[in-house]
Amino acid sequence: MTNLHDHTHDHDHDHGSELSEAALRVRALETILTQKGYIDPAALDAIIETYETKIGPRNGARVVAKAWTDPAYKARLMSDATSAIAELGYSGRQGEHMRAVENTSELHNIVVCTLCSCYPWPVLGLPPVWYKSTPYRSRAVMDPRGVLNDFGVELPATTKIRVWDSTAEMRYLVLPMRPEGTETLSEDALADLVTRDSMIGTGLPLKKGQAR
Amino acid sequence: MNGAQDLGGMMGFGPIIPEPEKPVFHAEWEKRALAITLACGALEQWPGDRGRYIRETLPPIEYLTSSYYEIWTKALLKLLLAEAMITPEEWTAGKAISAAVATKRPTLSAERVAPLLAAGTPYNRTPKAPAAFKVGDKVRTIVAHPTTHTRLPRYARGKKGVITEVHDVFVFPDSLAHGKGEDPQWCYGVRFDGRELWGPDSDPHLEIVIDLFEPYLVRTA
Numbered sequence: 001m002t003n004l005h006d007h008t009h010d011h012d013h014d015h016g017s018e019l020s021e022a023a024l025r026v027r028a029l030e031t032i033l034t035q036k037g038y039i040d041p042a043a044l045d046a047i048i049e050t051y052e053t054k055i056g057p058r059n060g061a062r063v064v065a066k067a068w069t070d071p072a073y074k075a076r077l078m079s080d081a082t083s084a085i086a087e088l089g090y091s092g093r094q095g096e097h098m099r100a101v102e103n104t105s106e107l108h109n110i111v112v113c114t115l116c117s118c119y120p121w122p123v124l125g126l127p128p129v130w131y132k133s134t135p136y137r138s139r140a141v142m143d144p145r146g147v148l149n150d151f152g153v154e155l156p157a158t159t160k161i162r163v164w165d166s167t168a169e170m171r172y173l174v175l176p177m178r179p180e181g182t183e184t185l186s187e188d189a190l191a192d193l194v195t196r197d198s199m200i201g202t203g204l205p206l207k208k209g210q211a212r
Numbered sequence: 213m214n215g216a217q218d219l220g221g222m223m224g225f226g227p228i229i230p231e232p233e234k235p236v237f238h239a240e241w242e243k244r245a246l247a248i249t250l251a252c253g254a255l256e257q258w259p260g261d262r263g264r265y266i267r268e269t270l271p272p273i274e275y276l277t278s279s280y281y282e283i284w285t286k287a288l289l290k291l292l293l294a295e296a297m298i299t300p301e302e303w304t305a306g307k308a309i310s311a312a313v314a315t316k317r318p319t320l321s322a323e324r325v326a327p328l329l330a331a332g333t334p335y336n337r338t339p340k341a342p343a344a345f346k347v348g349d350k351v352r353t354i355v356a357h358p359t360t361h362t363r364l365p366r367y368a369r370g371k372k373g374v375i376t377e378v379h380d381v382f383v384f385p386d387s388l389a390h391g392k393g394e395d396p397q398w399c400y401g402v403r404f405d406g407r408e409l410w411g412p413d414s415d416p417h418l419e420i421v422i423d424l425f426e427p428y429l430v431r432t433a
Binding site: 029095114 | 218220222225226228229233236240241243244246247250264267285286288289297298303311312319329331336365367368377380385399403409410423425
């Protein structure tokens with residue numbers, strides 16, 4: 001239900017004279033709040049621009065690529081993720097208390113917030129619709145293999161799956177396994193293989209040669 | 213509270229629909245919904261945990277049939293009305309009628325956006341007592357069904373687990389959400405076997421780590 005809403009409900013009605021109820025509510029809020037001086041539309045534009053162009057999953061991809069190529073950095077990332085991520089300039093809102101969790105051939109990590117939408121904004125940006133949706137939040141903790149199947153990922157039945165329900169102030173970044181045959185790739189080229197979903201644990205990094 | 217937000221282990225919502233990294237927003241109004249919510253939060257009239265609690269108080273049917281940005285804006289409206297920042301008459305009229313109330317922080321300007329987002333809101337506090345548990349300790353979660361805000365999900369109540377992380381002392385959402393102060397508490401990562409949470413039919417290679425505050429936990433032998 002939530003998926004249907006998020007994906008289709010407002011696409012066709014969010015312009016012209018046919019505004020959705022959701023769009024009308026937001027417009028009325030912005031009008032009244034601006035008239036009363038509680039909000040400044042210029043600040044709203046700055047927030048939107050930040051999360052559309054500056055803070056997104058390419059940040060996290062650079063963290064992962066560096067961890068893949070620099071063992072000392074990886075050690076710092078695993079012991080104090082907040083500081084290690086800040087070394088690359090990523091910190092702040094919804095990333096105040098970070099933890100990195102590493103995938104291996106025996107263990108696969110998946111991150112969820114069953115109670116709301118907790119997500120590591122400085123490294124991944126705003127969460128995708130599915131991350132906040134009822135199908136993901138309900139199933140990730142009980143049937144993670146079924147969830148992975150929805151993403152086209154199948155792991156060996158004996159691979160242990162560890163689900164992190166981020167119910168408090170910690171925010172999690174999955175460090176995926178470095179794809180095989182990438183020994184000669186630069187850090188930048190490696191970052192291109194790191195998908196958002198691979199850092200949530202619902203996907204795997206791209207293989208060498210696959211375009212993102 | 214046992215609201216519709218507490219989704220872990222529910223069934224029947226259908227498949228997950230993956231999506232590419234872009235676009236970030238799926239409608240123009242979503243951009244404004246995000247920005248208005250953050251800009252109002254910057255006035256610091258309520259802590260984030262109260263915002264979460266208010267979202268949970270949406271009637272379950274409404275919560276489950278609203279997109280997440282809709283949940284945000286519906287809760288924001290409730291908060292603004294509760295704080296008398298806007299009046300019911302203004303909401304009906306769709307325009308300002310009365311003067312603004314005083315807010316703890318000034319209106320967020322464009323210049324303050326970057327430093328505000330970069331600073332974030334750290335929730336850790338200086339410990340007043342040593343942690344009651346250490347890594348490896350066996351614990352059981354309490355059984356409680358508060359009508360107020362809690363971060364102990366229903367699916368993990370009365371369950372046996374092991375402490376795997378001693379995170380830090382964080383402000384206690386259960387208290388802060390209701391205007392009862394920060395009451396900082398130790399927070400732990402607690403690991404549960406899938407079968408402890410879901411029974412013998414659970415995937416035998418599944419474990420769940422949940423971040424839980426000390427008042428949710430009791431020691432077991």
